[in-house]
Amino acid sequence: MRTIFEYPSHERSDGLFPEPDVPTAGLERLIGDGLLRTDRPRIPDLSEPTVARHYTALSKLNYGVEDGFYPLGSCTMKYNPKVNETVARHPGLAHLHPLADAETAQGTLAFLHHLAELLGGIAGLPGVSLQPVAGAHGELTGMFLFKKHFEVRGETERRRILLPDSAHGTNPASAAVAGFSVTQVPSDDRGLIDLEGLERELDGTIAGVMLTVPNTLGLFERDILAVTEKVHAAGGLCYFDGANLNSFLGRARPGDMGADVFHFNLHKTLSTPHGGGGPGAGPIAVSEPLVDYLPVPRIERDGDRYVFDWDPPDSIGSVHSFYGNVLVAVRAYAYLLQLGDEGLRAVAEDAVLNANYLQARLKSTYPLPYDRLCKHEFVLSGANLAEGISTLDVAKRLIDYGIHPPTIYFPLIVREALMIEPTETEGKETLDRFADVMERIAVEARDEPELLHEAPHRAPVRRLDQARAARNPVLRYPFDELS
Amino acid sequence: MGYPVEYRYTRDHEWISVEGNVARIGITDHAQSELGDIVFVELPSVGSAVRTGEILATVESVKAVGDVNAPFEGTVREVNEALESAPETINAAPHADGWIVAIEIADPSAVDDLLDAAAYEALLSDG
């Protein structure tokens, strides 16, 4: 598959933009020679049909949720409702400059305010900011709030964040960017946080804990109230990573579990599309003590108008250019309006039902390190299927059956991990087929291992040489080498 | 591949070979096999001082990063510059040409406190 730089250049008159309708003076006069570009960027000039065909061809090399099952654990690859795309493209919402006066953007401010209320209601927490634009961004903002909280209280020796060994990589990374050090707390043999191990760490240097609930094994922390009580008693705060919210919508609220900061992944739980890596949105909900520190500007209601509040003196400042990913937020808003309370509850029910169904079907074929009812996802191991077969081989073989591989090698506490999250939008037929294919691959692993080792056989490219990409990085088109 | 009996080993899968007051350090065959194809090695500067337990070098594969920690206090005498253009040498010859750093140490006898080949192999089979 060619890149866009490998087509014969097409001298064509530009029909996209009109001729200048003002008298022109020439940029040499207006701006001055010294500032002007002398070379021409090597961006090709092509006809529209050529460009259209190229990107259509590229799209066919991809695999989206409409192409089939996408059981990526912790990613919640549920169906993305197309009405979301319709509303997000309304010119009245999209053609709106962020510096327009609040008075002239009342429609958007109203729905943003309402969305914040709904998210606060789901979280069971009083303060909400829509500014963070990704889960990791929400985590970072939360860590900034922690820092501010302890700074205001003069407790700057509180520099340690505790997190379980099953934590997602963004958790320690976010803590570190905010200037905290991280201490890992091991999981016990139930796969849950080891309370004693946690208690041993609770001293005056603790800023708090970062947890994912349920955890990345898909297991709910039964001792969650004890955990948060102990951390609070030790003077710390509790951050909850909301990646797994899909599992308890309509039944439980993080605020009731002792969370001080909870982030949403709108591009997971609330159906906004993943986009090949974003844009997402990671709004946060916070407990009362942290409300004053939330980013500015806040969107406040003043009678029947909506206004920006830039005043909060103890705010951490801003973490985004403007107000967060507004057009991502509108998609989540449309989803919430469609679902309502009943719909949210039904989502979690089918998500958890689907995961347990698959777990029950697969556990006799693949090792299941934590053999208990799970929530919306579960972790199998690809170890010991057959000599020399790894989880990577299983993943690549799934591609030959037209199924996107699950999350692999995460969480780190399970060897050769395969994390499977079906989500609620999958039907029984899809789940049964997936289980059938997984069982078949387990047989192939024993009887025809080369099929796995050399997979994928039926994909746009075969297995790629990762070491070569890493050793000699070629990160842009090598124009000079090919002339 | 066997583990040379004249070397000493750490629980973090480093090997150490001492000549006089210079300790040559690398990662073991087990470590390179766990990491996979090695693509980059970050080496310290010659002359820098290190304390016990500090990160001496990092070894990167496509999917993981391994730290090489200083088993004792010392000063970096030599680094294996060949690894800059051929990091895969560590995969091919982890105990020989794939050596990483040589440090001058104050107390060569501290080496005796480390694991010998038999103890290291026992550690691996306990897994």
Place this chain on the structure above:
Amino acid sequence: MRYLSHSDADRREMLASIGVASIDELFADIPAAVTDRFRPLGLKGRSEQEVVSTLADSAGRNSAADAVCFAGGGVYDHYAPSLVDHVLLRSEFFTAYTPYQPEVSQGTLTAMFEFQTMICELTGMDVANASLYDGATAVAEAALMAERLKHRGRIAAAGSLFANVRRVLGTYCWASGIEIVDLPHRPSGVCDLSDVPEDVAAIVLQSPNAFGVIEPLDGVKERIGDALLIVSANPISLGVLEPPGAFDADIVVGEGQPLGLPMAYGGPLLGLFASKTEYLRQIPGRVSGRTVDVDGSVGYTMAAQTREQHIRRERATSNICTNSALCALAATVYLATIGAGGLRRVAELCAEKAHYLADRIAALDGFDLPFSGAFFNEFVVRVPGDASALHRRLLDAGYLADSPDAVRAFGVENALRIAVTERRSREELDRFVDQLGGAR
């Protein structure tokens, strides 16, 4: 609940398969003390038709969406060719996950590689990542990277960064313990670099800056010792301006919204990030790299992943995971559709129209342009009478310019900042001048 795919019979069968009697049993692990406290939202679900209608009403209450837009500050009202959105709407692109399984993500990875290449071409730099969240966090990430490389605890930043960019930079630097020294500007509007502190990790400039003035970069790198030169650039301006890479900049960042993205009330946006090759191991964010598969066919995969959070965790170069991939795809398709020739044309139209408008406004009684530095498509005008009242009158007449607060923050009183893009027709420009001229 149309998005669920089970019948009740399915559910019964599945429960039996699992070996439980009811769905509630699957939630028994959530402590009763927690579930007892649960409160619903009090929200009743609506039909798709009603939701579309509700949001159309919301859209109807955004009068600024219909205004003739002269607002700027990093986000501009440019024309996006129709093809861009059609590509974005292919579900293989917009519903796909991050390309961790490269064999089924060659669409995304190839487009990322193209994007990286185009950004390198525009900025004159060696390596670009596949996007950050927005231009403001891109500046912040650049500052953090400079600090990782230089360990000075201080950076110097032009006082003429956009106010929102400076605010985000301020938040990130506060959290990392990095002090920011703000540099003053000269009367012409360019940054005053005569007294740059010596022990800083980086100097951060924006070009064009918050006054719309183009920062002359010639000789700057030579004058700042071993501090890194970080420049935040408007990508459309790079169609005609000499890029920061030509002046030995170390890191170039920017807000990519002008490249085919709607204004979106400020989000999603597109953070651009490019640097010299020697800093590759320190750059934040994802990069797509070229390689081959077992048959020798060219393919693309995520490269240098050991910098990233999923491997390095607390020692990662950034915590970023999800970025702005689909927006980067939009920018790639935008640039491919208009081509280098089209980009030059857009930039020329912006500059010519902006200068035409500036000249006509400056000729009005009581109006002047306080900054003499060369500008691209954005400029500041001092106005007679009360600028806020004028801003209000313009709004009422259907014209949106940046509020006077945008430049008051920089000590420029009674002024408006005005941006002009290729979308502003001569008629709109002339009528705008008439509006201003009728003001007293």
